[in-house]
Amino acid sequence: MDTALQAFDLTKKLEGANTGSWLSCNGDILVSVSPIDGRTIGRIRTATANDYEKVAKQAVKAFKVWRMIPAPQRGDIVRQIGDALRHNKQNLGRLVSLNVGKILSEGEGEVQEMIDIADFAVGQSRMLYGLSMHSERPRHRMYEQWHPLGPVGVITAFNFPVAVWSWNAMIALIAGNTVIWKPSHKAALCALAVTKIASEVLDRNNLPQGILNLVIGNRKQVGNPLVNDSRVPLISATGSVNMGKAINQAVAARLGKTILELGGNNAIIVTPHADLTLAIRSIVFGAVGTAGQRCTTTRRIIAHKAIYADLQQALIKAYQQVPIGNPLEDGILMGPLIDTEAVDNMMAALAEIGSQGGKILYGGEKLSGGIFETGTYVQPCICEVPPDCAIVREETFAPILYLIPYEELDEAIAIHNGVPQGLSSAIFSNNLKEVETFLSHLGSDCGIANVNVGTSGAEIGGAFGGEKDTGGGREAGSDSWKAYMRRQTNTINWSDEMPLAQGVRFEFD
Numbered sequence: 001m002d003t004a005l006q007a008f009d010l011t012k013k014l015e016g017a018n019t020g021s022w023l024s025c026n027g028d029i030l031v032s033v034s035p036i037d038g039r040t041i042g043r044i045r046t047a048t049a050n051d052y053e054k055v056a057k058q059a060v061k062a063f064k065v066w067r068m069i070p071a072p073q074r075g076d077i078v079r080q081i082g083d084a085l086r087h088n089k090q091n092l093g094r095l096v097s098l099n100v101g102k103i104l105s106e107g108e109g110e111v112q113e114m115i116d117i118a119d120f121a122v123g124q125s126r127m128l129y130g131l132s133m134h135s136e137r138p139r140h141r142m143y144e145q146w147h148p149l150g151p152v153g154v155i156t157a158f159n160f161p162v163a164v165w166s167w168n169a170m171i172a173l174i175a176g177n178t179v180i181w182k183p184s185h186k187a188a189l190c191a192l193a194v195t196k197i198a199s200e201v202l203d204r205n206n207l208p209q210g211i212l213n214l215v216i217g218n219r220k221q222v223g224n225p226l227v228n229d230s231r232v233p234l235i236s237a238t239g240s241v242n243m244g245k246a247i248n249q250a251v252a253a254r255l256g257k258t259i260l261e262l263g264g265n266n267a268i269i270v271t272p273h274a275d276l277t278l279a280i281r282s283i284v285f286g287a288v289g290t291a292g293q294r295c296t297t298t299r300r301i302i303a304h305k306a307i308y309a310d311l312q313q314a315l316i317k318a319y320q321q322v323p324i325g326n327p328l329e330d331g332i333l334m335g336p337l338i339d340t341e342a343v344d345n346m347m348a349a350l351a352e353i354g355s356q357g358g359k360i361l362y363g364g365e366k367l368s369g370g371i372f373e374t375g376t377y378v379q380p381c382i383c384e385v386p387p388d389c390a391i392v393r394e395e396t397f398a399p400i401l402y403l404i405p406y407e408e409l410d411e412a413i414a415i416h417n418g419v420p421q422g423l424s425s426a427i428f429s430n431n432l433k434e435v436e437t438f439l440s441h442l443g444s445d446c447g448i449a450n451v452n453v454g455t456s457g458a459e460i461g462g463a464f465g466g467e468k469d470t471g472g473g474r475e476a477g478s479d480s481w482k483a484y485m486r487r488q489t490n491t492i493n494w495s496d497e498m499p500l501a502q503g504v505r506f507e508f509d
């Protein structure tokens with residue numbers, strides 16, 4: 001049995017709901033399978049709608065206590081959760097690899113991201129600043145303050161099975177909210193381990209049950225009740241565009257708030273003024289890292305005709321050197337896709353590329369033999385496509401990189417922005433005018449725009465999220481915390497008069 005499973009006691013019968021202690025759930029059994037070799041690594045009794053109801057009630061009850069604890073003290077609890085994650089970094093990182101197939105270094109990197117956002121949130125807990133304004137009325141004072149919202153629903157995707165929860169939960173906690181987490185069923189073991197780590201900290205501090213909650217279950221039993229629950233004022237959902245559209249409609253129907261972090265279709269423009277060595281390193285990490293299963297994965301390269309052939313050759317050479325295999329082993333740079341459905345989707349997209357005038361230049365094979373036989377491994381793929389190729393507009397969640405040539409920067413930017421998604425983008429250039437054009441209103445329409453830095457691998461200090469079909473949400477750093485709180489504007493009259501704003505007169509005896 002793997003050490004990571006033992007470390008979090010995941011080898012026994014597992015329950016799919018926690019409100020501080022584990023519920024005895026009544027739903028179907030979820031069998032967790034590792035994409036590394038197809039082995040069963042856990043069995044979880046999932047939650048039903050009744051179990052969800054118990055969790056939601058507890059989250060509402062705990063909110064009444066948690067919101068009254070001063071924010072810096074809430075920050076201290078988050079600091080302790082960050083420390084507990086530091087202590088568990090190796091085991092949790094390994095579990096991420098085992099559960100979703102990331103290479104170890106990326107698994108541990110994801111846990112580091114949790115630690116980083118915890119540290120960030122601790123500082124933020126003393127900086128939930130509101131503005132003060134000068135009133136137009138004499139001896140009046142105006143200011144704004146930020147109050148907690150209530151229980152926050154956090155729905156997460158399989159590909160960042162622990163970090164995305166922490167971006168939301170650490171900020172939601174310091175804001176005074178409780179959290180109800182519905183993870184992807186493909187990454188449920190990671191969620192169980194994180195919940196165990198965090199709830200031990202809450203227990204140690206004698207905090208009430210229901211501050212951090214977990215519910216693992218299907219859409220009918222858990223997803224829909226959570227999304228439609230008017231006791232949950234904010235749903236922060238990370239996943240596909242289709243999921244975001246469905247959730248947005250449901251939450252909007254009850255006038256709730258959403259933070260939507262949806263699919264990307266990220267491109268890098270490589271100009272004739274680029275340092276190609278830097279560009280190639282970034283492209284390969286961005287396109288092949290996490291086996292092409294990041295929301296920020298580099299999917300399109302828009303390269304100037306002058307350097308197109310050289311770049312193409314260099315990329316093929318680099319791809320030939322990518323070691324693919326068991327992501328728990330040293331030296332491996334690309335592990336499996338999450339499941340057979342993901343492999344089938346990639347194969348279907350490649351077939352489509354051929355019929356739409358594209359050409360596969362390298363890779364794209366399903367791998368077989370040895371560990372590849374039971375795991376879900378593919379070769380990363382480079383394709384050359386015409387700019388108007390329809391499949392390029394879609395996010396195929398697999399390591400397919402499209403190469404598109406351009407002649408003028410305006411044309412490159414039009415190709416770049418000509419997809420429905422708007423998450424991450426980059427330009428590789430040492431030419432000031434090209435760089436500034438890309439960063440200006442004329443340039444990238446994405447939430448993230450980088451220069452000589454690839455599309456993948458954001459830091460937590462910035463607000464993370466994207467435009468258009470990516471959903472418009474922002475999480476993590478900068479002032480993202482505001483989405484987890486409600487703003488209140490206050491006016492205080494310390495005079496003996498009752499003047500009205502705008503000079504309105506309303507006198508009576």
Ligand code: NAD
Pocket residue numbers: 155156157158159160182183184185219223224227238239240241243244246247260261262263264294295296395397423465466470
């Ligand atoms: P997915 O949409 O299949 O599932 C995401 C989560 O939503 C899961 O927990 C799933 O159970 C839940 N879900 C789906 N439909 C739902 C509904 N109607 N009601 C309630 N819950 C529902 O996505 P996935 O395959 O797990 O992840 C890959 C996708 O996530 C890609 O599109 C990727 O780009 C995106 N993603 C985006 C970001 C970002 O920050 N923008 C980060 C990571 C992943």
